[in-house]
Amino acid sequence: MTPGKFITFEGGEGAGKTTQAKMLAEALEGAGIETLMTREPGGTFGAEAIRDLVLEGTSDRWSGMTELLLMYAARLDHVEKLIKPALERGVWVISDRFSDSSMAYQGYARELGPEKVQALHDAVMDGFEPDLTILFDIDPILAQKRVETRGENLSRFDAESIAFHNTLRNAFLEIAKANTDRIFTVDAAASRDGVQTRILFAVSQKYPELAGKLGGSA
Numbered sequence: 001m002t003p004g005k006f007i008t009f010e011g012g013e014g015a016g017k018t019t020q021a022k023m024l025a026e027a028l029e030g031a032g033i034e035t036l037m038t039r040e041p042g043g044t045f046g047a048e049a050i051r052d053l054v055l056e057g058t059s060d061r062w063s064g065m066t067e068l069l070l071m072y073a074a075r076l077d078h079v080e081k082l083i084k085p086a087l088e089r090g091v092w093v094i095s096d097r098f099s100d101s102s103m104a105y106q107g108y109a110r111e112l113g114p115e116k117v118q119a120l121h122d123a124v125m126d127g128f129e130p131d132l133t134i135l136f137d138i139d140p141i142l143a144q145k146r147v148e149t150r151g152e153n154l155s156r157f158d159a160e161s162i163a164f165h166n167t168l169r170n171a172f173l174e175i176a177k178a179n180t181d182r183i184f185t186v187d188a189a190a191s192r193d194g195v196q197t198r199i200l201f202a203v204s205q206k207y208p209e210l211a212g213k214l215g216g217s218a
């Protein structure tokens, strides 16, 4: 047990994770908790270099297994150099994506199978897991509209078909069902404030000492 807590945000593309992660970081800071926001793939110098490798180019650039290995190389660097040292100092860490993304994207959507992903996860992570995960669930068609409206650059993952994104959505829901003690699912189609209220509720339910200190209506 480290003095800091590790919270991850997961879900498909265009679900609004990044905005909400920033809002939670602000709420925690407001409650007097030092908070670090990070993302995957990335978060450290080495992991950001791997991010460029993995997100650029066409969707057939890497096989599913190569992609998985790159994700875990980036993740181990991130955990060893940034996340664990921060948690040990008592800092709370919020990561925009973590290992559930590897299970959903590489394990299910890219069809490597959950067993292989879990085996690599166990070998590399050695028992290290998030304390709490917020899963953003949204219909992929609505999510795609949001991404288009924001006029964002479509990375090679966004070019995948709606069927791929539906597989991904179901995979995340399966993972959540198997980890109800860790994963809290929010309906990401709700308004920005509505989603934030649910997240603050989940965090104060998990950490009752924070109830009433996080602002919002939680």
Ligand code: TYD
Residues within 6 Å of the ligand: 012, 013, 014, 018, 040, 041, 055, 071, 096, 097, 098, 099, 101, 102, 103, 105, 106, 155, 157, 158
């Ligand atoms: P990013 O632009 O950060 O997407 P988002 O804003 O939706 O989080 O790109 C990260 C992409 O990497 C995203 O498509 C999901 C994918 N990914 C994996 O396939 N496996 C992983 O383990 C991780 C962490 C991300």
